[in-house]
Amino acid sequence: MSDKLFTGLGLPHDELIAFKESLSARQLRKGEYFITEGQLSVHLALIESGYLRTFHLDHQGNEITTEFNGPGTFCSSYHSFYSQRPAYESIEAVTDCQLFLIRFDALQKLYAQSLSLNVMGRKALEKACMDRDYFLKKIIHLPAKDKYEWFLKVYPEVYRAARLGDIASFLGIKQETLSRIRRKLSLNQ
Structure with a gap:
């Protein structure tokens, strides 16, 4: 486990040890799934390396990318994880990933024992909410x-690892539009 990954969590030493002891390591290869729609999300992942893509299917069966998560961030199908109900989204490795997982029940136990872990969890969720809010209210309304x-x-x-269609769906633009923009930007460099 990389100490650098855990120093930013802001936990006292003894609580950091308890948190680390509750984790299990998992590797995902590019294209493997962390969770698929309909599964119960029993783990919250802390990403050490690599990138995950969260997506759902629209009414026509098209994949709509809603999030990318990278090193130092937490990732899960949050609705499924916290409600303990089946996920309505899937999470796929965009690159090879090294994850540290904590089970729902283990996290709840740590929350019950530690104010610092509660604060860490709240801050992680607040950051996820703020990032999502910023994206939805600011970025999504920009020109392509x-x-x-x-x-x-x-x-x-x-950008270097994801499929063009995944990036386009995340940005809310057509793949052809994104290809055209990329061509124009590469010609101007």
Whole structure:
């Protein structure tokens, strides 16, 4: 386990030890699923390396990417994890990933024993909510070119590894539009 990954959690030493002891390691290869729609999400993942893509299917069966998560972030089908009901989304590895997993019951036990872990959990959820809110209220309304330029700044590794269609669906634009923007930007460089 990389100490760098855990230093940013803000936990006192003894609580950090208890948290680490509750984790199990899991590797995913590019294209493998962390969870699929209809499964119960029993784990919350802390990503050490790699990127995960969260998506759901629209009424026509098209994949709609709703989130990318990378190193140092938590990821799960949150609705499923916290409600302990089946997921209505899937999470796939965009790249090879190294994850640390904590089970729902283990996390609840740690929350009951530690105010610091409660604060850490709340801050992680607050960050996820703020990032999502910012994306939905600010980025999604930008012109397609500006969305793509924002994506390049925020997700440079995902840009190199993800499929063009996944990026386009995340940005809410057509794949053909994204291809055209990429061509124009590469010609201008």
